[in-house]
Amino acid sequence: MEYLKKILSLVLIFTQLVMLIGVMPARAENPVAPNYVCGQDLNSNGYLGDEGEYQSCKTATINHSAPADTFCLPGYSMQPSGRCARFSYAPINNQCPQGTYIQNGRCLKEEYLAAQAYCPSGTVKVGNVCQSYSYTPASQVCPSGSYVQNGRCITASQIEPVQGCISPYTYNPYNPPELGCRYLVPQSNKNCGLVPASQRPPGYTFSQGFELGAEKGCLYQKPVDNICSQGVMSSGMCVFNTDKGPVSLVCPSGSVVENGQCKKTTVSDLNYLCNVGTFTNGQCKVTSDAGPVSLVCPPLYIIENGQCVLTSISDTQYKCNQGGLNGTQCKWNTSENYCPIGVDNACLNNNGGAGCSSNKCIDITQNKPVDEGNVDGSMLVDDGKKNEDGVCMDQLFIFSGRGQDCKLAGIDTAYKNCCKSEGKVFTDGAGAMGTVSTAASTVSKVYGAAQEAYTYYTVAMQATGDAAVASSMAAQGFGNAMIVAFDPTSLAISIAIYFAMQYLMKACDQTSMETAMQAGSGYCHEVGTYCKKKIPLLGCVQKATSYCCFNSKLARIIHEQGRPQLKNFNGWGDAGSPQCRGFSPDEFQALDFSKIDLSEYVEDMVKKATDEIQSNVNQITQDFYEKTN
Known part of the structure; x- marks a missing residue:
């Protein structure tokens, strides 16, 4: 076996060398950005754990360029034309007549005339x-207390009015003031209602029939009037003006x-x-041309602003505050993380970065993935107090289970469903398999052996490409690892080999493998699906299905049909925290087993017994045949 493994390793190394030599290197893709991830719910199911919806971000190299800064060598200065120039000056030779001056190569004379x-x-x-x-x-001004009116100063005076009555009323001093004015309309019958309105005096406040001596008729009365002898009434006083003379002008x-x-x-x-020239300091300045100068400047000099100037030109210099100089441009590169999901390749190829995808990159060192739920596979253990006879003194539970889960397709399972059953592995013996810890130990050994088998399988597939040879190698490796550690009476070895290989190729962990094996064997009750792993600012990237698993199918059946009979059990908990405790003795005694359907369990037992009888008959026949031949 070791010899065959060495040959396969050499073949694999040779194959890799041929691939390296014979295949032209492809254009390198952008590297992965460490610790940065992104996601997009492509199928709009609220979950980012489906294949292609979650990836590591990549780093794009962004090319930048900008015009370089310009400068001149020492002694030179930048001109508006963009060139560097240095100016040297020399005195001009004055060849103009006395009393003149030079301007633009001409001799000018100034004279001053009266303006x-x-x-x-x-x-x-x-x-x-x-x-x-x-x-x-x-301004028109009057003495204090006077005011201006039509150019005159007017002073306002006032006197008290006198009491009296205004016609047609007459004053009656014998009556109180409120009835001091009277007016009599002669009438034979003294009926005031028959007096025409045109004959009634204005403003009366009281009227009555009246007869006194020769006077007979309707008497109208009203309060006395305040009468001004001069001026007009204002606020109970008689106000009149006095002319104080004309106003004063100021x-x-x-x-x-x-x-x-x-x-x-x-x-x-x-x-x-100035009829001629320009006005300067109170005089007319007249400038006249006295002719050109005889000699202007030394060789190579020119006149500028009344002096000789020599101009030297230098190449413009360039420098970069950022990046490196390339011609007249500064160029530099920066790195920018982007999400490869939904990326616009045209944008990316055109020097784009994070803006080429609408999905943002999340730093998982700052937004650490959160493992949700409270499913750790633990269960109640026999750790209570006991007396000298070994009798349990604490709470006793019957048919206790434990919370377990298996991961659905997501980022931790290479997007494979680790809950999918690959076949029935565990079977009840005489009513129960033993303990859950025994089952877990068995699965752990299968998982370890399957890892070695998977290594054999991978090497063989890469070297030969023949699935039959690879499977044979994997089975042999699995069998070697299981010779001592495996009990075939409690686990079907042919199914276990296939089952473990399937789960390893799905990138399933041991917990998911164990849960799926027990659930596929009918030992578990499904509680629900929950988010196993969530990344802040991104969402759920790994879901799991939780179960309550028991040490036998019988325990599972009794729990599923017995719990609804008891008020102490409120369902199975939630998916993230399943409630899997067993029955207390009182609860177990309260169960009505006549209402529990055990047909599923009985069918398994009958089939198992039939298979064992057939196996025994075959073995007896074989033994008899061997003894007689």
Whole structure:
């Protein structure tokens, strides 16, 4: 066997060398960004654990370029044209006549003439200045206590009014003031209601029939009136005005009264006019051309601003504050993480980065994946207090189970369903297989042996490509590892080999393998599906199905049909925290077993007994045949 393994290893190494030599290297893909992941719910089922929905982010190299900064060598300066120049200066040779100066290669002469003085429009010349006048209305002022009215100063006075009556009423001093004014309409019958409205006096407050001596008729009365002998009534007083004379005219400072208005005089300087030349310092400056200069500058110099200038040109220099210089451009690269799910390759190939995918990259060192749920495979153990006779003094549970789970297709299972049953592995013996710990130990040994078998299988497939040869190698490796550790009476070895290999090729862990084997054998009750692993800011990336698993199918049947009979059990808990405890003695005694259907368990027992009888008959026949031959 060791010799065959060495041959397979050599074949595998040779195959790899041929592939390295014969295959041209492909263009390297962008590297994976460590600790950064992303996801997208492609099928809109609220789960990111389906194949192709969760990947590691990759790092793209982003090419940047920008114009380089320009500068000049020492002694040179940058010109508006973008060139570097250095200027040298030399004195100009003055060959112009005395009293002239040089400008643009010409000899110029300046003369000064007297300017003509004048005043602008709207002003008049008064001496050596210009004056203008403005008029504004004068302010009218009256003595204190008076006011202005039509150019006169008026003082308001007041006196108390006298009491009396206004016609047609007459004053009756014998009546109280509120009835002091009277008016009698003659009438023979003294009925005031028959007096026409046109004959009734205005403002009366009281009327009655009246007869006194010769007077007979309707008497109208009202309160006495306050009568002003002069002025008009205002607030109970007689108010009248007194003329105090004409108003006084007042002008602001700087103005004088003239013809009833305020006259203001404004003084300004004289203006000067030059018929020739320009006005400078009160004179007319006249510039005349006296001809060209005889000699301007030394060789290679030119005149600029009245001096000789020599210009030297240097190449423009370039520098980069970031990146490296390439011609006149600065170029540098940066790295940017992007999500390969939903990426726009055209954008990525065109120097794009994270913006080429709408899915954001999540740093799992900062947003650590959270393992949710409380399913750890633990169960109640026999650790209570006991007396000297070994009798349990604490709570006793019958048919206890344990919470287990298996992972559905997700990131931890290479997107394979580790809950899928590959066949019935465990079978009840005389009512029970033993203990759950015994089953777990058995599965652990199968898992370890299957790992070695999978190694054989992988090497053989890569070397030969023949699945039959690879399977044969895997079976032999599995069998070698199981010679001592395996009890074939409790586990079907042919099914176990196939089962373990299937789960290893799915990248399933031992817990999922154990749970699926027990669930497929009918030992477990499914509680539900929950999120096993969630990444903050991203979502659920691994789901699992939780179970309550028992040490026999019988225990599972009794729990499924017995729990609904008891009030102490509130279902099976939730998917993330299944409740798998056993029955207390009182609860177990309260069960009505007549309502529990054990037909599923009885069918298994009958089949097992039939198979054992047939096996015994075959063995007896074989023994007899061997003894007689």
